[in-house]
Amino acid sequence: GAGVSQSPSNKVTEKGKDVELRCDPISGHTALYWYRQSLGQGLEFLIYFQGNSAPDKSGLPSDRFSAERTGGSVSTLTIQRTQQEDSAVYLCASSYNPGPPQETQYFGPGTRLLVL
């Protein structure tokens, strides 16, 4: 079946512009996660959705970052007034049920964002 898809695969923008990154999770997966991987940094958690609500936004680095999920499916991560330090690979993952600790996550290929 189809995996997690993300678009665009690459995005180049100018400092100060807004960008939107899209994630299509695996059909039927209730949980959706956004992570960020900066050059030389590890993967860091940004936000978690259960259905359309986001009970954990603890990883969002600033109020310039926001995300929403509609219909329990597609999610959009928006970065306003982009800064050069926002340059990173943004990864989306989904899982069927986040509760059980044995549950696994399926990752998309990521969106590579470059802020000039």
Place this chain on the structure above:
Amino acid sequence: DAKTTQPNSMESNEEEPVHLPCNHSTISGTDYIHWYRQLPSQGPEYVIHGLTSNVNNRMASLAIAEDRKSSTLILHRATLRDAAVYYCILKRSGNTGKLIFGQGTTLQVKP
């Protein structure tokens, strides 16, 4: 969440077994041990997980110490495609399911 410690890098020869260690001395009784790997320019992918008993699947084996303070991911015959960053992660019930990634082990496979 409990912390894991892995070597920064390891090397292996193609078609030889690879043992990737992970220390998790503060693991709690309900923590599952998960391994993910990230191939170059790709998102992470699930490899294997376990709780107490050793586990095998088509990709790898997971050997868990009796006291659960360490574990080892075993690739039985490394191929060039196995060159990746391998992450050992602990997950427990009752949280959001988010993964806390450490630095992982970069595995280099030499032909």
